Amino acid sequence: MLQTSNYSLVLSLQFLLLSYDLFVNSFSELLRMAPVIQLVLFIIQDITILFNVIIIFLMFFNTFVFQAGLVNLLFHKFKGTIILSAAYLALSISFHIWVMNCRWENSNIFVWTNGMQTLFVFQRLVAVLYYYFYKRTAIHLGDPRFYQDSVWLRKEFAHVRS
Helix, strand or coil, X not given: CCXXXXXXXXXXXXXXHHHHHHHHHHHHHHHCCCHHHHHHHHHHHHHHHHHHHHHHHHHHHHCHHHHCCCXXXXXXXXXXXXXXXXXXXXXXXXXXXXXXXXXXXXXXXXXXXXXXXXXXXXXXXXXXXXXXXXXXXXXXXXXXXXXXXXXXXXXXXXXXXX
């Protein structure tokens, strides 16, 4: 069971990683003149997104619902977050690769193609949805119903069995 002190520590770590991601999304374009620094920030950003996904799955595995065998219930309840996290990671990596390929050789020239701009807009739109759904899921996983046997869980288990 996830203890309150452990949950607050995990939640703080998740919000710290989300804050870093938001920081890089907000200010990475200011560093286009220093491509090595921008590359390092992008790599760390992609790693933080991956860590956030890993943390969410570890929180899923820690629930009583998962241990009772109702994995499908958890994934159905949080499928929006799972799909958005995967899409956001894929869009971020794609955008970072494209930006670094276009700007690595000559960072003094402002390169901004139509395709790059479209990918940028989609990545930022999905980022907003990712932040919202991820925070909602992280807070929702703090609900004690997920960590103990309850009437709600028994009803869900009976519903799955029939």
